[in-house]
Amino acid sequence: xxxxxxxxxxxxxxxxxxxxxxxxxxxxxxxxxxxxxxxxxxxxxxxxxxxxxxxxxxxxxxxxxxxxxxxxxxxxxxxxxxxxxxxxxxxxxxxxxxxxxxxxxxxxxxxxxxxxxxxxxxxxxxxxxxxxxxxxxxxxxxxxxxxxxxxxxxxxxxxxxxxxxxxxxxxxxxxxxxxxxxxxxxxxxxxxxxxxxxxxxxxxxxxxxxxxxxx
Amino acid sequence: xxxxxxxxxxxxxxxxxxxxxxxxxxxxxxxxxxxxxxxxxxxxxxxxxxxxxxxxxxxxxxxxxxxxxxxxxxxxxxxxxxxxxxxxxxxxxxxxxxxxxxxxxxxxxxxxxxxxxxxxxxxxxxxxxxxxxxxxxxxxxxxxxxxxxxxxxxxxxxxxxxxxxxxxxxxxxxxxxxxxxxxxxxx
Ligand SMILES: [Zn+2]
Numbered sequence: 001x002x003x004x005x006x007x008x009x010x011x012x013x014x015x016x017x018x019x020x021x022x023x024x025x026x027x028x029x030x031x032x033x034x035x036x037x038x039x040x041x042x043x044x045x046x047x048x049x050x051x052x053x054x055x056x057x058x059x060x061x062x063x064x065x066x067x068x069x070x071x072x073x074x075x076x077x078x079x080x081x082x083x084x085x086x087x088x089x090x091x092x093x094x095x096x097x098x099x100x101x102x103x104x105x106x107x108x109x110x111x112x113x114x115x116x117x118x119x120x121x122x123x124x125x126x127x128x129x130x131x132x133x134x135x136x137x138x139x140x141x142x143x144x145x146x147x148x149x150x151x152x153x154x155x156x157x158x159x160x161x162x163x164x165x166x167x168x169x170x171x172x173x174x175x176x177x178x179x180x181x182x183x184x185x186x187x188x189x190x191x192x193x194x195x196x197x198x199x200x201x202x203x204x205x206x207x208x209x210x211x212x213x214x215x
Numbered sequence: 216x217x218x219x220x221x222x223x224x225x226x227x228x229x230x231x232x233x234x235x236x237x238x239x240x241x242x243x244x245x246x247x248x249x250x251x252x253x254x255x256x257x258x259x260x261x262x263x264x265x266x267x268x269x270x271x272x273x274x275x276x277x278x279x280x281x282x283x284x285x286x287x288x289x290x291x292x293x294x295x296x297x298x299x300x301x302x303x304x305x306x307x308x309x310x311x312x313x314x315x316x317x318x319x320x321x322x323x324x325x326x327x328x329x330x331x332x333x334x335x336x337x338x339x340x341x342x343x344x345x346x347x348x349x350x351x352x353x354x355x356x357x358x359x360x361x362x363x364x365x366x367x368x369x370x371x372x373x374x375x376x377x378x379x380x381x382x383x384x385x386x387x388x389x390x391x392x393x394x395x396x397x398x399x400x401x402x
Contacts, residue, residue: 008387008388008391009369009384009387009388012362012387012391013362013368013369015303015363016303016362016363017303017304017306017307018362018367018368018369019368021307021308024307040391042291042292042296043344043391043394043395043398044363044391045292045296045299045300046292046293046296046337046340046341046344046398047344047348047359047363047394048296048299048300048303048363049292049293049294049295049296049297049298049299049341049344050295050296050341050344050345050348051299051348051360051363052251052254052255052258052295052298052299052302053254053295055254055257055258055261056254056257057253057254057256057257058253058254058256058257058260058269059253060252060253060256060270060273061270064252064270064274065245065248065249065252067274068248068252068274068277068278069241069244069245071274071278072241072244072278072281076282120307120308120309
């Protein structure tokens, strides 16, 4: 049972295409599992459709129709879907993630790893998978801008409560947190952040200075 | 305030896409192009794209309509709503393909399955959305238009209108509640 949903204005931004591609991806994963939010988004898409109909028509270039009709018979190219790396084979991944390229896994501790997800992006945006084993806690950190999280498997607990499979979390620079994995299994999440996280605890800050920016 | 009516009704364009799917009807497609082509170009221009790119994306969007017409389900979405979602996805996808021109435009699908218990036919629902939009107070209509049409995040809209972010967010929320109430209202 999904407990945490994107705020209404996030769903409106999604429907209007106003989020960056990484954030769009995280919300799309939530929508796959959540009928309540899908209905909200479809209402907003209806608004988009109505606005499209009302847009003042722009004059098209000379022979635009001819050019269009000439393309109809061309064979439809097949898009090659990237294959998922082996370390994700045992996870039940959300469909919107399946067309994406996932990069190499980097372990930060024996129990925690990160893997980048390739989305078209504005410079500072970071979109990645993070896996944390049972009973692990992420270093205390905060964010610049917003960070969206979709729980793919397992559960974690944070300032906002407990987040299970299918739940959506949004944090921003007003929140300093140390999310921890609860439950019997590890937790895999898809995250997209406007900018890299900033570690806030002293030991972590030292590590960050030594290793450079992580995610 | 715009008038939310065109020469065709919402249902006509849905039938048109169904005819394209069933019969590969080029004449119907040409009619669809005549209506949506110039509007899609306007849509992409308002998102800050150049005239050339706007026209390319317009063609790509309508080519997708031609190719994926069999995936259009008139029970699920009205024609303009479906085409709007295709156009929105293309403009987001554009950056990925600019970086890697070999990539094909993704056709996103499946995120908008009908909700159980949703009784309204989508054409009727779209008609109600239009009526509801026309009835929206001007300040709410403005934030809706900016976020849908110009792809601006709420933070940027707040800056432009010189309003606190909270005000923009609450206007969006109010607009949403009002739209939902009007759309779900029993006749
Ligand atoms: Zn939801």
